[in-house]
Amino acid sequence: MAELIRVVHQEGVVSIFLNRPERRNALSLALLSTLSAALSSEIGDDTSALIVSGVDGSFSAGADLADLTGTLEDLGMDDAIAEVTRKIRDLPVPVIAAIDGPCLGGAFDLALSCDLRIASKDAFFQVPATRLGLLYNPRSIVRMRQLLGRDVIFRLLVLGERFDANAACRAGIVSRVVESASYDVALVVAQSTLGNIRSAVAATKQLLNAIDGIDYDPGEWEQRRRALLSSPERRAAVASEKKRRGY
Numbered sequence: 411m412a413e414l415i416r417v418v419h420q421e422g423v424v425s426i427f428l429n430r431p432e433r434r435n436a437l438s439l440a441l442l443s444t445l446s447a448a449l450s451s452e453i454g455d456d457t458s459a460l461i462v463s464g465v466d467g468s469f470s471a472g473a474d475l476a477d478l479t480g481t482l483e484d485l486g487m488d489d490a491i492a493e494v495t496r497k498i499r500d501l502p503v504p505v506i507a508a509i510d511g512p513c514l515g516g517a518f519d520l521a522l523s524c525d526l527r528i529a530s531k532d533a534f535f536q537v538p539a540t541r542l543g544l545l546y547n548p549r550s551i552v553r554m555r556q557l558l559g560r561d562v563i564f565r566l567l568v569l570g571e572r573f574d575a576n577a578a579c580r581a582g583i584v585s586r587v588v589e590s591a592s593y594d595v596a597l598v599v600a601q602s603t604l605g606n607i608r609s610a611v612a613a614t615k616q617l618l619n620a621i622d623g624i625d626y627d628p629g630e631w632e633q634r635r636r637a638l639l640s641s642p643e644r645r646a647a648v649a650s651e652k653k654r655r656g657y
Contacts, residue, residue: 414441416465417448422458423600425593431466436474437516442490449497458608459600460501462524463508463593469533472515480543488547491516495523495550499619502612504603508596509533509584518566519550522557525615526585528599529575530592535583536572556622558582607643 416427426448428435435441453460464470473491478484498505498520507524513535521527521535539546546567554563562581565571578584588595603611613634620631638644 414444415448417452422456422604423461423597424452424457425461425463428464428470433474434468434471434512435464436471437491438474439477439487439490442494446494446497449494453501453503457503458603458606459503460505461508461593461596461600462505468511469509469513469521470517471512472517491519492547492549495519498523502608502615506596506600508592510592522554528586528588528592528596529578529584530588530590531575533575534572535578536570537566538570539567541570607647609641609643610638613638
């Protein structure tokens with residue numbers, strides 16, 4: 411049986427490709443379990459960025475209907491998606507979704523958990539929850555509301571409206587629309603992070619996540635900031651930059 415994901419390591423950038431082309435990379439429970447394990451094992455101390463994409467011109471067709479029953483048992487799919495999205499948000503490095511073709515249903519939640527979303531012009535986004543008689547995961551809707559306007563969420567979740575790449579960019583769903591394959595541009599963006607101080611990157615990402623949520627404590631973050639200001643990594647970085655500029 412073909413691997414459910416493909417993992418590529420490339421000079422500090424880890425790329426994970428959803429690899430079920432025969433199902434437009436639908437999120438089966440097995441794929442989500444494999445992806446969750448990779449998010450724990452493939453990100454090392456030398457990783458500067460992660461790219462999540464799909465093979466064969468598709469990001470993902472969303473939850474695999476073959477794994478759904480139309481009963482309360484389907485909470486297992488919600489839990490599996492939530493576990494993956496939590497791990498993505500908690501990673502100490504930037505995570506970029508490179509999106510071609512469909513990004514549907516649960517895959518929309520996965521993409522939105524990434525820090526940036528780069529979409530090719532043929533990408534499109536849709537969440538057919540109400541068509542399937544579903545109230546989308548409330549925790550996911552709360553996170554969506556922190557990132558997107560209510561009008562956009564209503565159009566996505568209640569109306570089931572399909573957003574093409576340009577409409578998604580205007581709505582704030584997508585960070586950037588590109589003419590060519592999204593992965594090529596995402597790789598350039600990911601490589602631009604090489605050389606950044608990982609502790610500073612991790613702290614800044616964690617602060618942004620805290621501000622988006624309910625866990626923001628100004629005193630705690632001032633302590634984190636002071637610790638970084640006097641860290642050996644920062645002293646080395648400042649000394650290196652001074653040398654580069656001829657100070």
